[in-house]
Amino acid sequence: MQYWNDHDPFETARRQDGTLDIHADGETIPLVLRHSDVRQAAKDWETFSSDAPFRVPIPAETAVRSVRQLPIETDPPAHSQFRALVNPFFRRPRSPEMAAQVQDLIDELLDHAFRQESVEVVHEFALPLQSRALTLLLGMPMSEAEEWISWGTSMFYDENVAGDEKGNMLHQYLERQFDRAASKPGDDFFSALSQAEIDGRPLNRAEMLGFGNLAFAGGRDTVITVVSFALAHLASSPGDLASLRDNPKLTISATEEIVRVSSPLTMIGRQCPHGTSVHGHPVQPGSRAALCWASANRDETIFEDPKSVRLDRSPNPHFGFGSGIHSCLGANQARLILRTLLERVSHRASTLTVQSLVPHMEKWPEYQRQVGYEKLEITFDAR
Numbered sequence: 001m002q003y004w005n006d007h008d009p010f011e012t013a014r015r016q017d018g019t020l021d022i023h024a025d026g027e028t029i030p031l032v033l034r035h036s037d038v039r040q041a042a043k044d045w046e047t048f049s050s051d052a053p054f055r056v057p058i059p060a061e062t063a064v065r066s067v068r069q070l071p072i073e074t075d076p077p078a079h080s081q082f083r084a085l086v087n088p089f090f091r092r093p094r095s096p097e098m099a100a101q102v103q104d105l106i107d108e109l110l111d112h113a114f115r116q117e118s119v120e121v122v123h124e125f126a127l128p129l130q131s132r133a134l135t136l137l138l139g140m141p142m143s144e145a146e147e148w149i150s151w152g153t154s155m156f157y158d159e160n161v162a163g164d165e166k167g168n169m170l171h172q173y174l175e176r177q178f179d180r181a182a183s184k185p186g187d188d189f190f191s192a193l194s195q196a197e198i199d200g201r202p203l204n205r206a207e208m209l210g211f212g213n214l215a216f217a218g219g220r221d222t223v224i225t226v227v228s229f230a231l232a233h234l235a236s237s238p239g240d241l242a243s244l245r246d247n248p249k250l251t252i253s254a255t256e257e258i259v260r261v262s263s264p265l266t267m268i269g270r271q272c273p274h275g276t277s278v279h280g281h282p283v284q285p286g287s288r289a290a291l292c293w294a295s296a297n298r299d300e301t302i303f304e305d306p307k308s309v310r311l312d313r314s315p316n317p318h319f320g321f322g323s324g325i326h327s328c329l330g331a332n333q334a335r336l337i338l339r340t341l342l343e344r345v346s347h348r349a350s351t352l353t354v355q356s357l358v359p360h361m362e363k364w365p366e367y368q369r370q371v372g373y374e375k376l377e378i379t380f381d382a383r
């Protein structure tokens with residue numbers, strides 16, 4: 001039994017046309033679907049620009065935040081300068097210390113899971129795992145994770161809370177952290193940004209908030225999606241669970257394959273300042289096109305049998321973490337979590353059994369795609 005939906009909503013359009021038009025924010029936006037076209041467009045930042053505050057995500061996030069996200073909503077040369085400021089934080093997951101800490105977090109969650117009849121892994125496993133792991137990445141006390149867990153899985157969208165309310169809550173939280181960092185600096189992300197300089201001047205508050213906003217908005221639901229997907233896949237395929245146990249080195253290629261197949265970020269926009277045309281679909285000056293990572297990751301001209309999870313797939317030139325200058329800064333952290341999860345679960349669990357699930361569907365009039373789960377109830381049996 002396979003507990004994830006392998007439907008590829010872009011398959012026909014990718015083969016026939018190379019693009020799919022969607023409608024958002026009053027614009028017609030062509031999604032670039034083929035692997036080679038996505039790679040090319042991601043390189044060509046002068047035509048496909050990210051210098052578009054609020055408009056890189058689709059739909060635009062004008063209603064849910066008031067600051068330009070950094071470094072993502074900029075082009076070179078400013079982009080390289082902004083990115084360099086936070087790079088050291090995003091390298092931290094490469095250290096053996098952080099690897100050991102992430103392993104402890106995962107073992108603790110597994111201890112808990114083995115004691116329960118079943119666990120709803122989206123909210124009781126993946127959300128606390130990434131909230132706690134983010135405290136390590138950002139150099140914050142572990143106690144801070146409790147507040148981040150209370151925010152739920154999505155930073156802006158929640159069926160019970162209006163988008164601007166949640167966005168405002170994040171804004172207030174970040175303001176408090178930067179106030180604290182200004183008066184009592186430590187070794188954390190907020191303090192580093194409070195002391196950072198660009199072109200010989202300190203960052204202004206809007207810039208600091210822009211970095212903080214993206215770290216939370218980009219770094220939570222994506223990781224929650226891959227962690228939940230990995231557990232659903234291991235429940236679907238006891239053979240893969242056994243292969244990982246027998247060959248722990250497989251966790252490296254398995255991590256890339258899980259990111260490829262789950263593709264948590266379906267697409268991201270680019271604004272075309274001079275206008276362009278994508279396979280004959282015109283983009284007016286100032287209008288947008290989108291790079292569809294999820295479609296490129298299923299491109300049958302690049303990936304043999306693209307709907308199958310092959311844990312040993314190699315090479316695996318997926319774009320789950322993007323491509324080009326904006327490629328994901330959080331990829332080191334996401335990879336560390338996934339690799340450690342696969343290693344610990346395969347080492348410690350005999351079987352995972354899905355009791356119930358509700359897929360999370362991304363719904364557009366033009367396509368629907370499963371991106372993770374609303375709920376995923378799993379029984380963990382220890383070896």
Ligand code: HEM
Binds near residue numbers: 070325
């Ligand atoms: C599996 C988890 C993740 C996935 C699939 C993912 C996906 C992506 C993608 C596709 C991009 C490229 C965006 C573009 O080209 O415009 C990106 C950029 C980015 N991601 Fe992630 N992400 C993940 C985790 C994280 C985490 C954990 C963080 C931080 C805590 C993070 C922070 C960022 C940042 C700051 C950028 C912008 C980089 C730049 O503009 O130079 N991401 N991510």
